[in-house]
Amino acid sequence: MPGNDLGALLNLRPVPSETDVFVIGGGPAGLAAALAARRSGFDVIVADRAPPLINKVCAEGLMPDGIAALRGIGVELGPEHGAPFRGIRFLDNELEAEASFPKNQKFGLGVRRTLLHRVLMERAEDGGVVMRWQSRVESLDPSGVKVDGRTVRCRWIIGADGFHPRVRRWSGLLPVWSSARRIGFRQHFRVRPWTDFVEVYWHNYCQAYVTPVGENEVCVAMITSAREVRLSDLPTVFPRLAKRLCGAEPTDSPRGAITMSVKLPTVTRGRVALVGDASGSVDAITGEGLALAFRQARFLATSLYAEDLRKYDAVHRQIGQRPRLMARLLLLMDGNTDLRRGALRTLAACPRIFGSLLAFHVGALWPH
Numbered sequence: 437m438p439g440n441d442l443g444a445l446l447n448l449r450p451v452p453s454e455t456d457v458f459v460i461g462g463g464p465a466g467l468a469a470a471l472a473a474r475r476s477g478f479d480v481i482v483a484d485r486a487p488p489l490i491n492k493v494c495a496e497g498l499m500p501d502g503i504a505a506l507r508g509i510g511v512e513l514g515p516e517h518g519a520p521f522r523g524i525r526f527l528d529n530e531l532e533a534e535a536s537f538p539k540n541q542k543f544g545l546g547v548r549r550t551l552l553h554r555v556l557m558e559r560a561e562d563g564g565v566v567m568r569w570q571s572r573v574e575s576l577d578p579s580g581v582k583v584d585g586r587t588v589r590c591r592w593i594i595g596a597d598g599f600h601p602r603v604r605r606w607s608g609l610l611p612v613w614s615s616a617r618r619i620g621f622r623q624h625f626r627v628r629p630w631t632d633f634v635e636v637y638w639h640n641y642c643q644a645y646v647t648p649v650g651e652n653e654v655c656v657a658m659i660t661s662a663r664e665v666r667l668s669d670l671p672t673v674f675p676r677l678a679k680r681l682c683g684a685e686p687t688d689s690p691r692g693a694i695t696m697s698v699k700l701p702t703v704t705r706g707r708v709a710l711v712g713d714a715s716g717s718v719d720a721i722t723g724e725g726l727a728l729a730f731r732q733a734r735f736l737a738t739s740l741y742a743e744d745l746r747k748y749d750a751v752h753r754q755i756g757q758r759p760r761l762m763a764r765l766l767l768l769m770d771g772n773t774d775l776r777r778g779a780l781r782t783l784a785a786c787p788r789i790f791g792s793l794l795a796f797h798v799g800a801l802w803p804h
């Protein structure tokens with residue numbers, strides 16, 4: 437069913453004039469937070485200004501810790517939802533190093549964003565979450581939120597409105613730190629994946645990520661801090677990858693989005709709590725944005741249940757540390773050829789080091 441029809445169909449359900457929890461933004465973070473809150477017994481409404489299914493620019497790699505976090509809120513993802521991958525491979529010209537996920541974590545999953553959105557929406561619908569699509573939240577007011585010209589009264593407000601968040605601004609929750617902005621481009625190609633690893637091709641100030649997302653499809657994302665670089669430059673910047681993609685038909689048009697790490701001193705104020713990118717993002721180089729959002733969603737529901745958002749604030753800070761640290765470490769290699777090539781040589785020569793770093797990255801060594 438086309439996205440707009442699906443949105444119209446779902447919008448036929450009347451929106452109550454009051455609820456326990458109102459979630460602003462129905463992306464992965466908002467839907468996960470809604471599901472988790474509903475499982476804690478709250479009545480929940482989600483409003484998103486876009487129609488489903490939402491197709492956000494993303495490299496579409498869900499790390500094993502993200503799969504586990506989703507399982508924790510009742511969403512089971514498996515091979516039928518995409519293409520499992522068993523680790524990460526770094527490539528820089530002739531250099532190559534790879535590591536598999538720890539045994540207890542089994543696999544990550546390449547999953548199309550639209551499919552992920554559909555699965556989360558269906559779970560939310562089955563669970564009794566009221567969803568309102570193409571409904572822009574215009575403001576917060578003393579009793580709740582203003583959406584489509586009317587006020588919905590609520591006890592709690594969750595700001596899940598993504599990378600350009602207005603709820604954050606309305607609540608005065610401003611960032612204290614952000615990394616340099618980078619731009620990411622994403623396009624899908626019809627080709628049988630040649631590996632069950634996510635491949636990361638490195639170049640100065642630019643990486644290309646290849647995530648298998650189906651039996652006959654890969655997602656290619658190129659992320660760069662060089663303003664002039666576009667996806668059409670891929671053959672020049674990454675000739676080895678271009679050779680792999682030679683003859684593969686694109687299945688959609690390239691799309692772009694900004695990525696950067698952003699840190700907030702606090703993500704709650706009064707009855708407002710932020711989740712996902714709205715609560716501070718991590719650079720896409722980590723592939724951890726979704727996993728982080730799903731973990732936050734679960735802890736947020738626990739804190740709502742305990743009527744204590746300070747708990748969420750503290751846990752939020754803690755669970756953001758690891759991906760933010762990894763983003764900084766990985767980005768050190770972005771602009772320093774000698775450091776990057778030296779690191780790749782070491783990782784290739786000592787696969788156990790790479791394995792341990794990957795285990796740390798996905799929370800197998802340090803659960804938060």
Ligand SMILES: Cc1cc2nc3c(=O)[nH]c(=O)nc-3n(C[C@H](O)[C@H](O)[C@H](O)COP(=O)(O)OP(=O)(O)OC[C@H]3O[C@@H](n4cnc5c(N)ncnc54)[C@H](O)[C@@H]3O)c2cc1C
Binds near residue numbers: 465598659
């Ligand atoms: C190039 C790139 C590659 C990436 N690759 C990966 C990856 O491989 N793996 C990974 O885990 N992460 C990746 N990420 C990060 C990941 O995409 C984000 O962390 C994730 O999308 C955050 O989800 P979210 O729900 O917080 O925000 P979003 O997905 O942006 O959702 C926010 C929603 O809020 C809605 N909204 C905004 N304002 C309003 C309003 N006023 N009223 C109603 N609705 C509103 C929007 O319509 C939107 O649907 C990547 C990011 C980029 C840029």
